[in-house]
Structures are given as C-alpha cells and as structure tokens.
Amino acid sequence: MTAPVVELRGLSRRFGAVEAARAVTLDLRPGEIHALIGPNGAGKSTLIGLTAGSLRPDAGSVLLGGEDVTRLDAVGRARKGLGRTFQVSSLAMELTVLENALLGAVGRSGQVMRLFRSALCDRDLALLARAALERVGLVEEADRRTADLSHGQRRLLEVAVALTLEPRAFLMDEPMAGLGAEGSRRLTGFLDRLREEAPILLVEHDMDAVFAIADRISVLCYGEIIATGTAEDIRRDPRVRIAYLGDDAA
Ligand SMILES: Nc1ncnc2c1ncn2[C@@H]1O[C@H](COP(=O)(O)OP(=O)(O)OP(=O)(O)O)[C@@H](O)[C@H]1O
Numbered sequence: 001m002t003a004p005v006v007e008l009r010g011l012s013r014r015f016g017a018v019e020a021a022r023a024v025t026l027d028l029r030p031g032e033i034h035a036l037i038g039p040n041g042a043g044k045s046t047l048i049g050l051t052a053g054s055l056r057p058d059a060g061s062v063l064l065g066g067e068d069v070t071r072l073d074a075v076g077r078a079r080k081g082l083g084r085t086f087q088v089s090s091l092a093m094e095l096t097v098l099e100n101a102l103l104g105a106v107g108r109s110g111q112v113m114r115l116f117r118s119a120l121c122d123r124d125l126a127l128l129a130r131a132a133l134e135r136v137g138l139v140e141e142a143d144r145r146t147a148d149l150s151h152g153q154r155r156l157l158e159v160a161v162a163l164t165l166e167p168r169a170f171l172m173d174e175p176m177a178g179l180g181a182e183g184s185r186r187l188t189g190f191l192d193r194l195r196e197e198a199p200i201l202l203v204e205h206d207m208d209a210v211f212a213i214a215d216r217i218s219v220l221c222y223g224e225i226i227a228t229g230t231a232e233d234i235r236r237d238p239r240v241r242i243a244y245l246g247d248d249a250a
Contacts, residue, residue, distance in 0.1 A: 003066060004029050005169045005199050006082075011050050011060035013223075020046040022223040023060065028169055028199045033191060035202045035210045037234075038220035039243065044203040047220065048173050051201065052084045053077040065168060083167030083198070085158040085175055093147040097138055097157055100146055101129035104161035132163040136190065152183040159190070170200040176209055188213055211235075219243065 004027035013021040020043045028034050036044045049055035051062055053074035061070040062077075069077050078084065091100050105125045133139040136156040141149065149157065155175055162170060175191075176184045188209045191200060195215075204210050210217060211231045218228040221243040227234060234240055 002030050004063075005065060006051065006201065007063040007066075008047070008051060009061045009063070011047070011057045011062070013046055013050055013055060013057050019223045021050060021057070021060075024050075024220075024223070024225055026218050026225060026228060028201050030199055031195055032215040033195050033200045033202055033213050035204060035214035035217045036220060037204070037207070037210060037217060042220040043223040044220055045173055046223070048084070048171050048201070048203055052082055052171050078165060078167075081165070081168030081198075082171060083162035083165045083169070084171040085155075085162050085173060091146050091154060091157060091161070093145075095146055096143050097133065097146055097149065098126075098129055098142040100157055101132050101142075101160050101164055102126065104132070104164035105129045128164055128166075129160075132160040133157075135163060136160045137186070152179045155179055155183075156187070159187070167198050169198050170194070170202075172200055173203045174205060175202070176204055176206045184209055 006028040008024055008026050011021050011024045012019070024047060026034070036047060038044055046055060050057050053069070053072055053076065057070070061068055063069065064077065064080050064082060069080055072080065092103065095103070102125060105128045130139060130142065133142055136159050138153060138156055138160060141153065146154065146157065155178070159175060176187055179187060184206055191202070192213050194200065202210070202214065214231060216228060217231060217234045218225050219234060219240050226239045226243060227237045229237070
C-alpha cells in the first residue's frame with residue numbers, strides 16, 4: 001500500500017468536560033478524498049484544527065509525509081504543505097481578490113506580510129496567484145474588492161488561497177456551505193479533479209456531495225471514529241445509522 005500523506009495517531013483533545021477528540025487515528029492517502037462526517041458537535045472542526053495545528057492535542061501525533069509535525073504550529077504546518085480552508089472566512093475583506101491570493105502565495109514563500117508590498121511586484125508570485133484564481137474560475141474578479149464578492153465566490157477564493165500553497169494535502173472545513181446547488185456542483189467537480197494533485201480531508205455537511213465524491217468516509221460521534229469505509233460500507237453500517245437517526249433506525 002502507498003504510504004499515507006497525512007497520519008493522525010491517537011489524537012485526543014478535551015474542552016473542560018467535553019472530549020472533542022478521543023484517540024482518533026486515521027490516514028489520508030495519495031489521490032483520495034477522505035470525508036469526515038458526524039452529527040453537530042461530533043468533533044469534526046476540532047479534528048481539522050488538530051491536524052492543521054491551530055489546536056494543540058492533549059495526546060497523540062500528526063505526521064505529514066512520515067514526518068512528525070505535532071510540535072509545529074499552523075503556520076509551520078502550512079509551510080510543510082498542509083493547505084487549509086476555513087468554516088468561517090479568513091479572507092482580508094478590504095483587499096482585492098488578487099491580493100488575497102497573493103497573500104497566500106507570499107505565505108508559502110515564507111516572507112509573510114513584511115514583503116507583501118514587494119510581492120505585489122513579484123512576477124512569479126503574481127503568476128501563481130493568478131493561476132490559482134483561474135483554476136477556481138475567479139480570474140475575471142481579480143481586481144474586485146473581496147468584500148464585494150458573493151458568499152459563494154468567497155468560498156472559491158478560500159480554495160484558491162489554499163491552492164497557492166501548492167499543498168501536499170488539503171484540509172477543507174465545509175467548503176460547500178452556502179454555495180447553493182449550482183455552486184456545490186461546480187466545487188464538487190473541481191475537488192474531484194483536485195484530489196489527483198493532493199489528497200483532501202473534507203468536512204462537509206452536504207451528504208449528497210460527500211457520498212458522490214469521497215473515496216472513504218470516517219464517521220465521528222462524540223469525538224470518536226465509529227466507522228471508516230467506502231460510501232457503500234458507511235451506508236450499510238448499523239452504528240452509523242444509530243448515530244444519525246437514533247436507535248429506532250437500527
Ligand atoms: N474552543 C472550544 N471551547 C469549548 N468547547 C469547544 C471548543 N471547540 C469545540 N468545543 C466543543 O467540542 C465539541 C466538538 O465541537 P466541534 O466544533 O469540533 O464539532 P463539529 O463536529 O465540527 O460540529 P459542527 O458540525 O456543528 O460544526 C462540541 O461539544 C463543542 O461544543
């Protein structure tokens with residue numbers, strides 16, 4: 001079997017009395033979309049945060065390409081190749097679309113804000129940023145103020161920012177949220193192709209999208225993985241039906 005790109009080993013995290021992650025072990029393999037689903041409050045965002053490095057685990061480790069990155073913060077892990085999109089937008093609303101994409105590209109080159117101005121003149125970075133906008137269908141909007149974009153366009157811009165990092169793996173927290181049927185369909189098609197470039201750990205409430213594109217699905221319940229498998233395996237799993245629909249469904 002090919003080596004996983006990302007491995008989570010026994011990740012645990014408490015918030016007071018709540019065990020938001022309980023010894024979670026899973027992997028993300030080359031070329032796959034691995035979806036994380038589960039009822040509200042199951043611990044999906046917590047797991048993305050623990051993987052991205054914005055949250056510290058109480059126990060367990062995160063490996064990227066076989067390297068233990070648990071001690072690195074989110075910026076360190078992003079530089080190593082973990083590209084993340086957020087449930088709540090992290091875009092700078094007053095900047096243009098291109099400038100937001102450039103910020104992503106600057107982050108990748110490790111120069112961050114200090115050199116943002118000169119980055120605006122850096123041809124390679126600008127090309128990288130434009131290429132990312134082109135791929136998500138936003139190049140026409142490059143000079144618009146980000147605040148003036150529609151909600152769906154902002155979500156696509158988030159994906160473009162992650163793309164500028166040329167990541168080894170994507171972590172996506174509800175990228176379809178608020179996109180509407182047509183937007184979801186387009187983004188699903190895009191993610192379907194994107195997985196060839198870098199595998200995607202996907203948190204998504206749109207079950208039609210998840211069951212259509214995920215190679216594997218892991219189901220979280222009270223911070224614990226109760227099942228991992230193909231869409232077919234998950235549909236048939238009685239534990240999953242209980243978690244989602246209550247005991248009567250079993
Ligand atoms: N910063 C925090 N402080 C306290 N409790 C938290 C914090 N973050 C998450 N929790 C709790 O941890 C549990 C898991 O939350 P999390 O947001 O990871 O779930 P989720 O599956 O992403 O939910 P949703 O589908 O509603 O986004 C919940 O009980 C939540 O209230």
